[in-house]
Amino acid sequence: MEIKKYTNKDVGFGNMYIIITNDEFLVVDPCVNASNVISHIKGKKCKGIFLTHAHFDHFCEIESWLDFGKVFLHQNAYIKLQNASENASTLFGAEAKIDLAENQVIFAEENMIITVGDKKAKVMEFFGHTDCSVGLLFNSDLFCGDFIFAGGNIGRYDLPTGSAFQMRNSLRKLKSLNENITVHAGHGEDFLLKDFNKNMFY
């Protein structure tokens, strides 16, 4: 499995990842324009576009990806894409309202399995930063959006639909995972789960 990482330095330094296995790829958080990375995925089949949560700095280039495949996202994110204050685009001086048709989306929920090439990933709900925050867990790689970050920080939970209570529950869920998995966050660098601040689990 190959993981390519791109960062949009103009819109909040959001990370986009492209996961490639065999001849198939999955885009995680479409915040970099497809035309900028097309040469890296040429000839490969798109499994879809996975959205970790509906915040603008993670989906700001989604329209450039819609011809490639369907969007995997939590049901709560689907509504939020159409609401500029809830999707935080107003924080970035934009008024983004993305209206996806029902046949353009696949709702991602806890324990759903997404297959990319010969690799399987499990969807995990990590609410707290938003009520639509979902992660994607491959064998030893977790894509977690703004749930947790390198250095032991957690995503802010004071934005619309954020919840300290749900964040605490999500951190408890995280504790059950293998500490040797690599975490690929929505901002910043990759890190091993064992290097995450253990004090956050309690």
Ligand SMILES: [Zn+2]
């Ligand atoms: Zn966010």
